Amino acid sequence: xxxxxxxxxxxxxxxxxxxxxxxxxxxxxxxxxxxxxxxxxxxxxxxxxxxxxxxxxxxxxxxxxxxxxxxxxxxxxxxxxxxxxxxxxxxxxxxxxxxxxxxxxxxxxxxxxxxxxxxxxxxxxxxxxxxxxxxxxxxxxxxxxxxxxxxxxxxxxxxxxx
Amino acid sequence: xxxxxxxxxxxxxxxxxxxxxxxxxxxxxxxxxxxxxxxxxxxxxxxxxxxxxxxxxxxxxxxxxxxxxxxxxxxxxxxxxxxxxxxxxxxxxxxxxxxxxxxxxxxxxxxxxxxxxxxxxxxxxxxxxxxxxxxxxxxxxxxxxxxxxxxxxxxxxxxxxx
DNA sequence: CCTATTATGTCAACAAAGCTGACATATATT
DNA sequence: AATATATGTCAGCTTTGTTGACATAATAGG
Numbered sequence: 001x002x003x004x005x006x007x008x009x010x011x012x013x014x015x016x017x018x019x020x021x022x023x024x025x026x027x028x029x030x031x032x033x034x035x036x037x038x039x040x041x042x043x044x045x046x047x048x049x050x051x052x053x054x055x056x057x058x059x060x061x062x063x064x065x066x067x068x069x070x071x072x073x074x075x076x077x078x079x080x081x082x083x084x085x086x087x088x089x090x091x092x093x094x095x096x097x098x099x100x101x102x103x104x105x106x107x108x109x110x111x112x113x114x115x116x117x118x119x120x121x122x123x124x125x126x127x128x129x130x131x132x133x134x135x136x137x138x139x140x141x142x143x144x145x146x147x148x149x150x151x152x153x154x155x156x157x158x159x160x161x162x
Numbered sequence: 163x164x165x166x167x168x169x170x171x172x173x174x175x176x177x178x179x180x181x182x183x184x185x186x187x188x189x190x191x192x193x194x195x196x197x198x199x200x201x202x203x204x205x206x207x208x209x210x211x212x213x214x215x216x217x218x219x220x221x222x223x224x225x226x227x228x229x230x231x232x233x234x235x236x237x238x239x240x241x242x243x244x245x246x247x248x249x250x251x252x253x254x255x256x257x258x259x260x261x262x263x264x265x266x267x268x269x270x271x272x273x274x275x276x277x278x279x280x281x282x283x284x285x286x287x288x289x290x291x292x293x294x295x296x297x298x299x300x301x302x303x304x305x306x307x308x309x310x311x312x313x314x315x316x317x318x319x320x321x322x323x324x
Numbered sequence: 325c326c327t328a329t330t331a332t333g334t335c336a337a338c339a340a341a342g343c344t345g346a347c348a349t350a351t352a353t354t
Numbered sequence: 355a356a357t358a359t360a361t362g363t364c365a366g367c368t369t370t371g372t373t374g375a376c377a378t379a380a381t382a383g384g
Contacts, residue, residue: 017287017291020287020291021284029233062361072341074361075362080341098352102362126179128309131308134172135301138173139294139301142301145189147192237334242370262331262379262380
């Protein structure tokens with residue numbers, strides 16, 4: 001009567017759920033720290049970083065593609081994207097099939113800047129991977145993927161397996 | 163010459179590092195979605211949620227304790243904390259040892275509200291844990307902990323093992 | 325005991341990044 | 355030819371972060 005849950009479900013107790021919630025919070029808090037420091041010396045912020053990242057990752061993505069990944073309004077995106085285009089970090093070119101679309105690509109300048117931001121996060125994650133080992137990393141991916149909205153999982157899978 | 167890295171380091175390639183970065187982004191994006199929906203029907207926002215969470219988790223925490231966990235300025239905290247106290251979600255009482263301190267605790271009302279927010283995230287994480295299984299969950303914790311700033315890890319450990 | 329430090333609070337101004345609503349234009353689609 | 359879609363833009367507002375300056379009460383150190 002002492003133990004209410006079967007051995008195999010111990011990881012589903014409140015304590016373990018809180019652990020995941022808190023680790024997610026603290027890890028994300030520190031994960032954004034390094035790029036934020038670089039950004040603080042620029043005219044840009046975290047919102048610009050996200051745009052640079054996804055345009056770099058998906059060259060020729062469209063405005064609506066970005067809107068869906070970022071989950072912000074076009075007015076919000078428009079502000080940061082406009083600044084990035086204005087300052088020569090991103091180029092826009094009309095779509096070939098659908099000429100209403102604006103295909104987005106990083107310029108050389110944009111690529112260089114994005115790379116410097118990415119590098120800090122890559123290093124942090126690489127260190128964490130090394131310390132935790134490959135099996136832990138596989139579990140890390142698996143849980144995160146399942147935290148994503150169910151209906152979005154296929155889109156996320158497509159992105160990460162690209 | 164084809165394969166540049168030893169088998170055991172395949173998980174440290176750029177592709178796998180990007181995978182972690184992107185999963186962290188997408189998971190966090192959706193993780194905040196459920197409480198945000200509830201908050202949208204209240205007078206509070208995500209900042210209030212964080213305060214409610216940590217006060218609930220650490221009853222009698224101090225203002226400076228919160229400031230350290232949240233990494234915001236006292237002026238920012240003061241605004242949201244003030245609203246939560248004003249509206250009867252949090253009580254303040256003077257410290258017993260150090261009477262300069264204000265010990266923070268949730269009121270019944272605060273506890274009830276925090277619980278409703280927490281429940282949504284608990285459910286999401288519980289589902290993800292179930293789908294991924296206990297070994298994956300252990301890896302998830304391990305990697306996240308190592309993403310946290312090294313000098314903060316002991317504080318985070320103390321929090322999650324509380 | 326006196327002085328310095330600490331914990332907290334407060335006022336004011338500002339910045340980043342999100343939001344809604346309304347309306348415009350060019351191109352596709354039916 | 356009419357409708358729908360992709361994108362852009364103007365205007366105003368909200369939330370949540372920032373800096374800087376200053377105030378008060380209580381603790382701590384010499």
